[in-house]
Amino acid sequence: MSEDIELTIQPWDHLEELVDQQDREALRQFWRTLTSSELARAVSRMETDKQQLLVTLLDPDDAADLLEELPHIQAADILEELPAADAAAIVDELDSDEQVDVLNELDDDDAAAILEKMDPEEADDVRERVKYNPDTAGGLMITEYLSYPLNAKVMDVLADLRSHVEEYSEVDVRYIYVVDTIENELLQGVVRLKDLVLTPGHVDLMSISLQDVSSVSDVAGLDDLEHFFDREDFSAVPVVDQQGELLGTVLRSDVHEAVGERSDKKLMRFGGIITGEELRTMPTAVRAARRLMYLLPTLLLTALAASVISLFEDTIKEVTALAMFLPLVAGLSGCSGNQAVAVSMRELALGLAKPADLMRVFAKEASVGFAIGLVMGVLMFAMVLLWTGNTYVGIAVGVSIPLTVIVGAVVGGCIPLVLTGMKLDPAMASGPIVTTTVDFCAFFTVLKMTTAILAAVG
Structure with a gap:
């Protein structure tokens, strides 16, 4: 029975128990039995003070080995809470490429304090390597060689x-x-x-x-x-x-x-994490602030797109079924745009597309959008007709779909190239721009088309 109970103990519980006991040898032996993912998960479940105690209980060499198994940002979070001298002793033992990766995740003041406490020769070497962009050979190289x-x-x-x-x-x-x-x-x-x-x-x-x-x-x-x-x-x-x-x-x-x-x-x-890095071990305030930096502009852009609906209040009052299909048109067109964004991002990464290829991408996406739009337009016309029995609404939605899908595909395909040409991050800004543009076009096209049809039939 006791063996069965022991099997249910989670790694982080056992790790924390060993930290509380301050059993250095048992702690050293246990964490080395964990895989990188298990160790990272176990450490992330521990309170900040327990994480600090964990690394201070280990020799600097063992602590360095442990931190090398963690994501760089998680290792940096632990180091910045330690006294500079203790952190320096651990950084001294890291592999040269890991030293640069971890220090790049620290605030400048924290990194400087740690370097000040390191061996002078080692610190000078690290300072030279920290100057490199992390995604260059200088930033990735190890300086231990024969x-x-x-x-x-x-x-x-x-x-x-x-x-x-x-x-x-x-x-x-x-x-x-x-x-x-x-x-x-x-x-x-x-x-x-x-x-x-x-x-x-x-x-x-x-x-x-x-x-x-x-x-x-x-x-x-x-x-x-x-x-x-x-x-x-x-x-x-x-x-x-x-x-x-x-x-x-x-x-x-x-x-x-x-x-x-x-x-x-x-x-x-692309998912709206501006820094490109977030872990749930980070403070709630920091995580919320980073997400709001993306969500607040998105709120304003979405409100701008939705404002077009207010221009057609009379049409919506007359044909209330439109309120049900507006999100469908916008959603389909938005999906078409996101597909095009994904293809452009992939081609940019592979070097198959450059900002100079804008017109080629425009033509390619317009043709694909037209083909998709025709199919979806016919299906949406039939769906609206069966659902509401209103031919006019069916025509308005069915005709609008090809137009908005083409817009979505073209905008989604071209925006990443335009942003890349402007030296901006296409992954960060493409989503909100495509969503706002497509929603605006979808709402306007459906409502304008319905208004025109109602006016024509009296």
């Missing part, structure tokens, strides 16, 4: 690896980099670990280097990195500055993770 001079022999490298096993165990050794000199690390070649191990010791390191040395600039963007790894079958690529000096390496796995995070943020922004 490099050897041109004149090194294979036996020298293997001897060095064996004599520094503990130190190099923290380095993701996949390639050995050949440089001009240790003081002046101009990249000359790349040696695969397999080739190093299988080559006689007297052979020069440079002679087993890959023939074509591939590298990327420190300012190369995420799209460039993604395309590089799509073309090349490497697990990492060296990063160099303008002079060709080796700065670090970018791992394929880190690029895939960054691409996924960017897609997630775009989805969040």
Whole structure:
């Protein structure tokens, strides 16, 4: 019976129990049994003070390992509540790319306070890397790598690896980099670990280097990195500055993770989360404020679209059935617009569409909208006729549908390109603009069409 009860204990309950007991060893062993998602969920269920106690109970090295399993924003939230000295000790132990990612999520003052308490040499290195855009090679690279001079022999490298096993165990050794000199690390070649191990010791390191040395600039963007790894079958690529000096390496796995995070943020922004990031562990006031920044402008735009109804009060009074079908017309047209937005966003991401393709997109979406509109118009005419028996309302709704669907498709397809050309975020603004435009057109077209038909028949 006791075993059955224990099985029902949730990970966060057990984690919090161990924190309360301040059992460091049991705590260390338990959290390492959890998957990344289980750990993130367990930590998010804990109160802020318990989260702080959790990381302070662990050694800085273990605390760093724990934070690396959490989303960057969640790790940053925990660090900013700690004393600067304690946070600095943990950041010192993070992998170099994780240091940059977590510090970028902190306020400038909090990040500066932590850097001030870090090892001076490490802090200077981090300050240099924080200057890079997070979605560039410089922002994604790790600075833990192994490099050897041109004149090194294979036996020298293997001897060095064996004599520094503990130190190099923290380095993701996949390639050995050949440089001009240790003081002046101009990249000359790349040696695969397999080739190093299988080559006689007297052979020069440079002679087993890959023939074509591939590298990327420190300012190369995420799209460039993604395309590089799509073309090349490497697990990492060296990063160099303008002079060709080796700065670090970018791992394929880190690029895939960054691409996924960017897609997630775009989805969040498309859903109205302006910052592209929100967790329920954040303070309620912060979350509410961020959502209101999107909802308040949307309220104003929606009110503007709905105001057109007031221009046709007499028509609605005469044909009250219209009130039932106005949301249907607007909804169908809005869905058509959102489909077009999704296609444009996808083509922009793949590089298949540019702002200069505006007229091409306009024509393509107009033709698709016309075809969809005809089908939906006929179906809506039949539905209205069967539902109300009013032929005039059926004609008004049936004729309006193709027009509004075309508008929705064209606006939805073109707006992301226009916003991209204006250097604005298409994921953030496309939704409200498309919704407002389509609703306005749908309400106006149906009501104007009905008014005209009633006037014609007397």
